[in-house]
Amino acid sequence: MTSPTPVVELVQAGFAYEDGPPVLSGVDFAVAEGRAVALLGRNGSGKTTLLRLLSGGLRCVSGSLRLDGTEVAYDRKGLTRLRTTVQLVVQDPDDQLFAASVDQDVSFGPMNLGLPEEEVRRRVREALDALDITALADRPTHLLSYGQRKRAAIAGAVAMRPRVLIMDEPTAGLDPHGQERLLDALQRLREAGTTVLMATHDVDLALRWADEAAVLAPSGLRTGPVAELLADDALLDEARLRRPWGTAVARLLRTHGLLATGASEPRTPEELDAWLGAAASSRTE
Known part of the structure; x- marks a missing residue:
């Protein structure tokens, strides 16, 4: 069966900043409709550059960017088409928020x-509701907490109704409660049909949240199912990423014959607690 055309795709893409060495070279990366993708890599690996190439903020110096299979033209019409389909939310919300x-x-x-x-008001209402900040509509942006500013910045992107929402380290700087509220909001967006790509350093977050992973390593970009890539020790070593907690727990359980091959793995402490409870119940029955 033929795979569907990716929404947005880099083909043999390369980029270097002025007077600097190549940051990315020969990168092939496709974002498919309806997926949750985690982009991982060490500092300086090119994650932010890749996100900006996908969203049109930077232009490939080699290769191309394609939208629905057609190469993007970097003129007003082409960029408008791209930016109504793909929206980028930067890491620091203060770089994005500017209105009163x-x-x-x-x-x-x-x-x-x-x-x-009327359409603008409808989109604003829906975006505020999706990010659970309707009560903050009239709040001055400079009086928001950091987590509220993060969600307000994402709401601004969501109001454009993009098919693909790209975020650079969206959970950075948030406390655990703030992270959970943001992940709940992202889940609602996914259920409404938005494709989400998130750059993150947090391998545990990637394992629990994403369907697929893209890992930037010195040898190039590797993509695949998130559990498969984050169980590849050689890849994690090359990319200087630590092992996810859930992967280590699953290996321990399988080593002791407690988790069958192909069985669902606990990826968070809460899932492990639930698994232990179910295992204990089955032994007492």
């Missing part, structure tokens, strides 16, 4: 599309 209030900031993108006022 949350409502004004979230409405900025849709207004620039020239949409009718």
